[in-house]
Amino acid sequence: MSGPLVLGIETSCDETGVGIVRGGDLLADALASSVDEHARFGGVVPEVASRAHLEALVPTMHRALEQAGVRMAEVDAIAVTAGPGLAGALLVGVAAAKAYALALDKPLLAVNHLAAHVAVDRLAHGDLPQPCVALLVSGGHSSLLLVDDVTKPVRSLGSTIDDAAGEAFDKVARLLGLPFPGGPHIDREAKGGDGAAIAFPRGVVRDAPYSFTFSGLKTAVARWVEARRRDGVTVPVPDVAASFQEAVVDVLTDRAVRACRDNGVDDLLIGGGVAANSRLRALAEDRCNAAGVHLRVPPPKLCTDNGAMVAALGALLVDAGAAPAPLTLAADTALSV
Numbered sequence: 001m002s003g004p005l006v007l008g009i010e011t012s013c014d015e016t017g018v019g020i021v022r023g024g025d026l027l028a029d030a031l032a033s034s035v036d037e038h039a040r041f042g043g044v045v046p047e048v049a050s051r052a053h054l055e056a057l058v059p060t061m062h063r064a065l066e067q068a069g070v071r072m073a074e075v076d077a078i079a080v081t082a083g084p085g086l087a088g089a090l091l092v093g094v095a096a097a098k099a100y101a102l103a104l105d106k107p108l109l110a111v112n113h114l115a116a117h118v119a120v121d122r123l124a125h126g127d128l129p130q131p132c133v134a135l136l137v138s139g140g141h142s143s144l145l146l147v148d149d150v151t152k153p154v155r156s157l158g159s160t161i162d163d164a165a166g167e168a169f170d171k172v173a174r175l176l177g178l179p180f181p182g183g184p185h186i187d188r189e190a191k192g193g194d195g196a197a198i199a200f201p202r203g204v205v206r207d208a209p210y211s212f213t214f215s216g217l218k219t220a221v222a223r224w225v226e227a228r229r230r231d232g233v234t235v236p237v238p239d240v241a242a243s244f245q246e247a248v249v250d251v252l253t254d255r256a257v258r259a260c261r262d263n264g265v266d267d268l269l270i271g272g273g274v275a276a277n278s279r280l281r282a283l284a285e286d287r288c289n290a291a292g293v294h295l296r297v298p299p300p301k302l303c304t305d306n307g308a309m310v311a312a313l314g315a316l317l318v319d320a321g322a323a324p325a326p327l328t329l330a331a332d333t334a335l336s337v
């Protein structure tokens, strides 16, 4: 094992993550989630998330150090997600990272959350292909990126103009009476249904071939379900789940493979919580094979938000000689790529 020993802190949404890497090797990935506290609200409540980060950060830090078998003083740099994300949630991680960096006299590295979702795959599959197209789909974001060098600003090809893909899964799950977060439940229900049973719309954004829109699809599912309920007809949950899921993954994989083809890129990387979706993985595999594109998807634990992804990008930034962030670093909720 060689390379810088980097500690990464992630608090942009509802997961408090502390990861430790040595170069491209994962040493620790400690996580605390406040997801259960948000369940009854059907979505992440920012104030609740911030409070939970505050309580979880120090214990998660200690667990990570213990897992990695390293002492804080040995760490070469402290990396932290500076954005995009929820303001109060980001603030907890950024403040903590500054305090550790100052107290230990270590460089502070500001990390872009989306770029970190891409960089994490080096921990699973080795050096990142350059260039690659990244499809990042989670509860908070849905973006297609063209990544030449993940330590440099990456190019956004398109993103959602309304709901994120995971948000659409969560909202449709709620409509069907399934628990939050709904993605895994839709995935499971869909296995017993027919994805071609109901022809739900595939949203197209005019003049933006790599952008996504899911609000029309969500409304179409709601109308379809409400009409059945009004008529006193049982709603076939597996068929609705499968047909909705098919509409989402059809659009995601179509745009992603097209982005590879149009830009002459041979590698597609998928990240974010929705990358755990079994149908998305299967269809992406089929379409990539047909198009001669090589697909990389990190294991589910590294796809969802975690500290290891921040540390993974931090180590690349150290290797690239990136300038440390000043202690005046501010969290940037809208940080773009």
Ligand code: KG4
Pocket: 013, 137, 138, 139, 140, 141, 165, 166, 167, 169, 170, 181, 182, 183, 184, 187, 272, 273, 274, 275, 276, 277, 278, 303, 304, 305
């Ligand atoms: O990356 P993540 O853990 O957190 C952020 O939102 O940043 O992603 C969580 C999202 C939720 O919307 C959840 O419903 C969705 O990922 N998700 C899934 C699956 N597992 C998690 N969506 C579809 N199918 C899944 N198997």
Ligand code: ZN
Pocket: 113, 117, 138, 140, 272, 304, 305
């Ligand atoms: Zn994320």
